[in-house]
Amino acid sequence: MTDETESVASDLVDANRILAHFGLLDAFGHVSARTAPDRFLLARNLAPARVTRDDLLEYSLDCEPIDGRPHQQYLERFIHSEIYRLRPDVGSVIHSHSRGLVTFGLLRDAPLKPVWHMSGFITRGVPLFEIRDTAGDGTDLLIRNVHLGASLAVTLGSAGIILMRGHGATVVGRNVRHAVYRSFYAEQNAQIQLSAAGLGELEYLTPAEALAAEATVEAQIDRPWHLWRAAACATLHSSGYP
Numbered sequence: 549m550t551d552e553t554e555s556v557a558s559d560l561v562d563a564n565r566i567l568a569h570f571g572l573l574d575a576f577g578h579v580s581a582r583t584a585p586d587r588f589l590l591a592r593n594l595a596p597a598r599v600t601r602d603d604l605l606e607y608s609l610d611c612e613p614i615d616g617r618p619h620q621q622y623l624e625r626f627i628h629s630e631i632y633r634l635r636p637d638v639g640s641v642i643h644s645h646s647r648g649l650v651t652f653g654l655l656r657d658a659p660l661k662p663v664w665h666m667s668g669f670i671t672r673g674v675p676l677f678e679i680r681d682t683a684g685d686g687t688d689l690l691i692r693n694v695h696l697g698a699s700l701a702v703t704l705g706s707a708g709i710i711l712m713r714g715h716g717a718t719v720v721g722r723n724v725r726h727a728v729y730r731s732f733y734a735e736q737n738a739q740i741q742l743s744a745a746g747l748g749e750l751e752y753l754t755p756a757e758a759l760a761a762e763a764t765v766e767a768q769i770d771r772p773w774h775l776w777r778a779a780a781c782a783t784l785h786s787s788g789y790p
Contacts, residue, residue: 568597569780592619626697640727648738667737671758
């Protein structure tokens with residue numbers, strides 16, 4: 549692989565550990581990174597905290613591993629392939645089951661909106677994916693095939709995040725660090741909004757405020773990245789992970 553691809557792979561391993569450290573991913577969930585217009589990296593079927601460089605597989609957009617290694621694969625890898633197919637601007641995809649975002653996926657009359665400056669990107673829209681509209685009311689809610697992945701990608705549209713009713717959320721970014729940033733602060737926004745909602749009427753950011761805040765804070769994603777990386781690596785090393 550090229551030096552650039554190796555750098556992306558290194559960030560992808562760190563992203564798995566960061567997201568696990570902060571509880572955005574647990575034994576489940578996954579994060580990927582695009583390496584070429586028609587290729588992306590995604591770990592084999594493994595708990596995120598355990599992912600190492602050797603666990604990363606390179607996929608085509610047909611969701612087939614390039615090198616054909618016989619590892620068990622994530623069932624929902626089609627989330628990643630179909631978003632990359634439809635969104636050339638996306639460089640990383642994160643699928644999580646974080647509690648606050650799962651909650652908002654159930655609230656049809658209480659949409660997730662930006663309540664603080666760290667999550668201004670939410671103002672661009674938070675569509676809801678209802679799998680029943682595509683596959684009926686008898687599925688296990690997992691995105692198991694190209695058809696469901698394509699439906700999810702179309703519903704996501706140009707947004708940075710999509711909620712999945714009864715399941716979780718998927719967040720996209722221009723690169724791994726950007727997607728991790730958005731995942732972290734989307735969940736923080738959800739928790740703050742839920743906490744404040746019981747106290748009275750909420751004052752949301754205006755669209756202009758949210759977009760201005762997005763431009764300011766998303767230009768500084770390396771600042772939290774290095775902090776999060778150090779915290780995650782220290783915790784995992786102390787627990788015996790490499």
